Amino acid sequence: MAQQFxxxxxxxxxxxLGLIVLSTDETMEPELSGVxxxxxxxxxHSRLPSQADVTPETLxxxxxxxxxxxxxxxxxVSFxxxxxxxxxGATIIGEDRVAACVHTSHEGVxxxxxxxAVMAAxxxxxxxxxxxxxxxxxxxxAAMRNLLEDNGFAITGFASFEEGREKVVARIAEKSVLTAVEELGQGDCDLVFASCTNLRAFNIIEQAEARINKPVISSNSALAWHLAHLAGRKVPGPGRLFAL
Known part of the structure; x- marks a missing residue:
C-alpha cells in the first residue's frame, strides 16, 4: 500500500534564486556559497556553454x-x-537581451x-x-569601459592582467588581485571594481577596503548583493556593499 504524504x-x-554559470567558471559558485x-x-544552478578563450566573438x-x-x-520553483x-558576456549581449533570453522560460522573474549589478551597487x-x-x-x-561610461560613470583608473584564458584567470593569485586593487585605490576614485566572475576577489575585499578606505566590489559580490536585493533578502557578504 502506498504511504500517504x-x-x-x-x-x-x-x-x-537561479544562477546561470559559465561552463568554464570555477570561482562564482564557491564565492557565492559563502553569501x-x-x-x-x-x-x-544551470551551466551555459562557454569557450576557453574570452573574445567578443565567443561572448x-x-x-x-x-x-x-x-x-x-x-x-x-518560484524564483x-x-x-x-x-x-x-552581459556587456556584449546587453541587459535587455539577457533578460529576454531568460524570460523565454521564466517569464516575469x-x-x-x-x-x-555593478552599476546598481x-x-x-x-x-x-x-x-x-x-x-x-x-x-x-574596452567594451566594458564604454558601457560604464555610457551609463554616467567615469573610469579614473584602469588596470588589466590581459589574460584571455579562463582557466588561467581562475588561478590568478588573490594577492595579485589585492595588489592591483590597492594601486587603483590610491588614485582619484570613489570605488574600485574588480571585474570577472572567474577572478577570485571575495577574500581580499575587506582587507583592500581597510587599506584604501574606499568601497571595493567584484563581479561576484555585486551580483550576489543585487540578486538578494531583487528577491527582498538580506544576506551576509564582504565589504561595505553588504552593509547597506
Missing amino acids: ETDQGYGDHAA FGPARVPVY AQMEADLPASAALLPQG GAIGYGCTS PVTNPMS CRALGAEKIGFLTPYVADVS
Missing part, C-alpha cells in the same frame, strides 16, 4: 545558448530573481547580470568615479 513549498519558495549558504537561501555566441540554459532551471553570471554606494580592474584582453575591457 503531505506536500509543502519545499526549498523552492519565493526567495529562491547564500549562511542565509539559507536556496540557489539553483556573443552565449546569446544563442542562453535560452536553453535558462530553461534547465527547475520550472516548479525571486535569476542571474546570468558573465560580466563581459527579475533578471540581473554582473554589469547591471555603484549607485547605492554613491560612487561615480571607478578604479577598474579586469583580467581581460584589450578589446573586451
Whole structure:
C-alpha cells in the first residue's frame, strides 16, 4: 500500500534564486556559497556553454545558448530573481537581451547580470568615479569601459592582467588581485571594481577596503548583493556593499 504524504513549498519558495554559470567558471559558485549558504537561501544552478578563450566573438555566441540554459532551471520553483553570471558576456549581449533570453522560460522573474549589478551597487554606494580592474584582453575591457561610461560613470583608473584564458584567470593569485586593487585605490576614485566572475576577489575585499578606505566590489559580490536585493533578502557578504 502506498504511504500517504503531505506536500509543502519545499526549498523552492519565493526567495529562491537561479544562477546561470559559465561552463568554464570555477570561482562564482564557491564565492557565492559563502553569501547564500549562511542565509539559507536556496540557489539553483544551470551551466551555459562557454569557450576557453574570452573574445567578443565567443561572448556573443552565449546569446544563442542562453535560452536553453535558462530553461534547465527547475520550472516548479518560484524564483525571486535569476542571474546570468558573465560580466563581459552581459556587456556584449546587453541587459535587455539577457533578460529576454531568460524570460523565454521564466517569464516575469527579475533578471540581473554582473554589469547591471555593478552599476546598481555603484549607485547605492554613491560612487561615480571607478578604479577598474579586469583580467581581460584589450578589446573586451574596452567594451566594458564604454558601457560604464555610457551609463554616467567615469573610469579614473584602469588596470588589466590581459589574460584571455579562463582557466588561467581562475588561478590568478588573490594577492595579485589585492595588489592591483590597492594601486587603483590610491588614485582619484570613489570605488574600485574588480571585474570577472572567474577572478577570485571575495577574500581580499575587506582587507583592500581597510587599506584604501574606499568601497571595493567584484563581479561576484555585486551580483550576489543585487540578486538578494531583487528577491527582498538580506544576506551576509564582504565589504561595505553588504552593509547597506
